[in-house]
Amino acid sequence: MKTLKSVALALAAALMAMAQAAHAGAVDTYYERAVMVAADNHCHLFSPDLASALAAATAQAHGAALRSGADDTVLDQTLGRAQSKAGVVPCNSPDVATAANRVRSAFDGYSKLQSMNYPGATAAWTAQRAAPVRTMVWKLSQPTRFGPDSAVLGLAGRDGPSVLLAVASFTDGAQPYTARLVVRDRNDAPGPFLNGMQSNPGAVLPLAQRMPPRIATTAFLPSARTGVDTMLLPAGQKAGVAFWFPRSASAALASLDPREAVAIDFVFAGSGGDVVRTAYFEVGDFAAGRAFLAANQR
Numbered sequence: 001m002k003t004l005k006s007v008a009l010a011l012a013a014a015l016m017a018m019a020q021a022a023h024a025g026a027v028d029t030y031y032e033r034a035v036m037v038a039a040d041n042h043c044h045l046f047s048p049d050l051a052s053a054l055a056a057a058t059a060q061a062h063g064a065a066l067r068s069g070a071d072d073t074v075l076d077q078t079l080g081r082a083q084s085k086a087g088v089v090p091c092n093s094p095d096v097a098t099a100a101n102r103v104r105s106a107f108d109g110y111s112k113l114q115s116m117n118y119p120g121a122t123a124a125w126t127a128q129r130a131a132p133v134r135t136m137v138w139k140l141s142q143p144t145r146f147g148p149d150s151a152v153l154g155l156a157g158r159d160g161p162s163v164l165l166a167v168a169s170f171t172d173g174a175q176p177y178t179a180r181l182v183v184r185d186r187n188d189a190p191g192p193f194l195n196g197m198q199s200n201p202g203a204v205l206p207l208a209q210r211m212p213p214r215i216a217t218t219a220f221l222p223s224a225r226t227g228v229d230t231m232l233l234p235a236g237q238k239a240g241v242a243f244w245f246p247r248s249a250s251a252a253l254a255s256l257d258p259r260e261a262v263a264i265d266f267v268f269a270g271s272g273g274d275v276v277r278t279a280y281f282e283v284g285d286f287a288a289g290r291a292f293l294a295a296n297q298r
Helices: 004-043 048-068 072-088 094-111 195-199 247-254 286-297
Strands: 115-119 124-128 137-146 149-157 163-169 178-184 217-220 224-226 241-245 261-270 273-282
Touching (some): 004 048, 004 094, 048 072, 048 286, 115 286, 124 286, 137 273, 137 286, 149 261, 149 273, 149 286, 163 178, 163 247, 178 241, 178 247, 217 247
Antiparallel strands (some): 124 137, 149 163, 224 241, 261 273
């Protein structure tokens, strides 16, 4: 009769094999999509709408591979292999034509979508391509609450390129004089700080616990502070303040692991010095949502 120990070891081995299979499958999907993105860059195979749909799906596959346990080094190597393969295959190759037709068939409907929802472990990004000409609206957004206050982080715009905004409403009417977008510094910390998740698989850690130590972060300051159009306010709020962040902040956010978090520090002047209220956001598939919007911004 099998002992409990042998059963436990067998179960652990089976779970490890399943995890490795999921990991390999996610990396393979990312590789296949990255090859076609590289082939399109080299051979101009797809329309702008279809190319943006493929880019969004590739970014989503990148996030899925990270969630499965792949690390950035493996995915960087995977991208390099994909680009190398696409670079040596002639554009008039039958294999390229066959693969391109498969992409057109798979992504034609996807490329026509006007909205997408990207769920995460605790929060979601909502993407919306259509936008009125005269009014700024959220094109990619994630709402959150912190204490009694509420905020939205995301990309907003009219009919052109979007900007990264943080909009917040404070129930006591307080007005922050500045804000900081705090993200992991990839130069000082190449990988995310997810020890809690790795030691307890399946656990849903609070976003604050997915932040790196402050010594391993970098902060982006806003380029402007303005009032808020009603279309951008958190749900149910009548007033708020908006902070506009530079394009480099959007790129930094898109480069992070989908499982980690970023913080917005809203800074208020207090009688004894600055007072900070912090809102946390899940990185999730921000990169995929950003790519999804790209067709409307060409």
